[in-house]
Amino acid sequence: MTTAKEKSAIQERFKERMDEEELLNCMRCGFCLPSCPTYIESGFQESHSPRGRIALMKAVVDGVIEPDEDVERSLELCLGCRACEPVCPSGVNYGRLLEEARDIIQQNKKHPVPVRMLRSAVFKGLFPHQNRVRALTGMLGIYQRSGLQRAVRKSGILRMLPDHLAKMESVLPKVPDLKRLKNRPNRLPPIGRRKKRAAFFSGCLMDTLFLDTNMATIKLLQLSGCEIIIPETQACCGALHGHSGEKELAVQLAKRNIQAFENADADYIVTNAGGCGAFLKEYGHLLKDDPDWRERAKSFTAKLRDFSSVLLELDFEQKSLELPRQIVTYQDSCHLRNVMKTAAEPRRLLRSIKGIEFKEMKHADSCCGSAGIYNIVESDMSMKILDSKMEAAKATEAATIVTANPGCLLQMQLGIERAGLANQVRAVHLADLLLEAMTETN
Known part of the structure; x- marks a missing residue:
């Protein structure tokens, strides 16, 4: 419960x-x-739309309403996917308003x-320290390899958790x-x-939990002459800090x-994670008021590319790319598409692989419901969005x-x-599939 004193401070x-000016642009x-997605899955509630949330922010600024629990709840339920930005005729930078x-x-x-x-x-003790992320991930590896994972699954302890966890x-x-x-x-x-x-x-998790994908990305770049x-x-x-109300820590990072x-x-600063890339792209905005870092941030972001863009360049x-005959579909990373403006490049690379039939998924450009830790802290909404997404994926009949x-x-x-499709469908990172296509031909 937010106290009257806290509400007053928040309003100020x-x-x-x-x-x-940005609020008025809407x-x-x-x-x-x-x-x-939250507007649609909430039954078309205005307060869970970008327009509604901007109206709430403006009303707090104007003193028309207090920044109460309903306002905070509306902002919390937003995925931050920024799908509203490309379709906005006024070019409102909604994501920046939300994070502020x-x-x-x-x-x-x-x-x-x-x-x-x-x-x-999480924000101070873990993620700013890659050695700690590595140690924690190493503990997960021990859990997986020691037989403990098998024992935990057999014991039924996991049934005490929510189904999605x-x-x-x-x-x-x-x-x-x-x-x-x-x-x-x-x-x-x-x-x-x-x-x-x-x-x-x-990255953090990319260089630990997804190390193989990082190494696949690096190999593709090497093969391209990098x-x-x-x-x-x-x-x-x-990104996790910036999206979760820890702006100062995000600035330090x-x-x-x-x-x-x-x-x-x-020549390039390359990333293979859409969420990371989008936040790196925002460094210029994040440091715009710091005269010592403003230009340095601009120079950094000017070199930033998703790996798919670099590969095409x-x-x-x-190259000779081929896979066994199958249907493949693509789910956009929201931030890769909406912030880094990279949507055509992954599709071009997929279509260059012989043997596959690429089928576009309906609403591939809408969020899958992951949104960082959203699928943990807002599981009900996340699973509604995911279940809708899987209906669209199933309609393509894709194996990958x-x-x-x-x-x-x-x-x-x-x-x-x-969806009970574990024996029929797989999900893979683009870099892993491209390297697989290279391996199949060599």
Whole structure:
């Protein structure tokens, strides 16, 4: 329960910090409504639409309403997928408004002690420290390899968890052993003639839980003629912090990453995770008021590319790619599409693979319901969105669902489990499928 004192402080910060010009840019036209998953799945509640949420923010700024639990709930339920932005005729930067509002609320209300401890452990104690992420992931690997996972599943303990969490445990990828996690190389030569130098953003979970996908991405870039540099001092992108009302921590991580990549002297800064890439792309906005970092942030974002864009630029689609005959469909990463503006490139790469029939999924550009940790903290809405997504996926009759973000990948794997399709359908990252197509021909 937010106290009167906290509400007053939140309202004052809204007046000081919210971009009123951006709020006024919203014409209330409603073009955003059909693109908003929470508006649709909530039964078309206006307060759960982008237009409705902007109206609530503006009303708080104007003092028309208090920033009460209903306002906070509306903002919490937003996926932050930003599907409303490409369809907005006024070009409203909704995602920036949402993150600013969430940060104001989180920084001006007092959480219960358990919540404060959990937020501190996750946002301050874990994700800014890659060695700790690696250690935690290593513990998951021990759980998987030691026989403990088998014993836990056999014991029935998982049945005490909500169904989606129990199934999520079953779709987690096999974690590489700790030695392999620690010994991932930081420099790799091109395979063949050197064309470009790429500095690779390795990420937190991507460089641990999805290390094989990172290595597949790196191999594809090498095959395309890239020399690879992986700066050792890089950190978490800060997306989880920025989306969860921890803006100052996100700023600190942004500065660490900019500094880490400045000395790489690279043609590209490459990412293979749509969520990370989108937040990295926002560093220019995040640091726009800091005269010491503003231009450095712009230089960083100017070099940022998704790996699929780099592969196409280096003519990777001209290579011999082939897979056994199958139907393949693609689920967009919201942030890759809506923020990094990368949607055609993955599809072009998929269509370049011989043997597959590419079928477009209905509403492939709508969110799958993963949205960082949304599928954990807002499980009911997330599962409604996922179940709708799986109906669209099933309609394609695809044997393989491809995506380009780790959260989306796990969410689609969870959807496959929930739909009882584990023996018929798989979900894979685009990089893994492309390398598989290369392997099949060599």
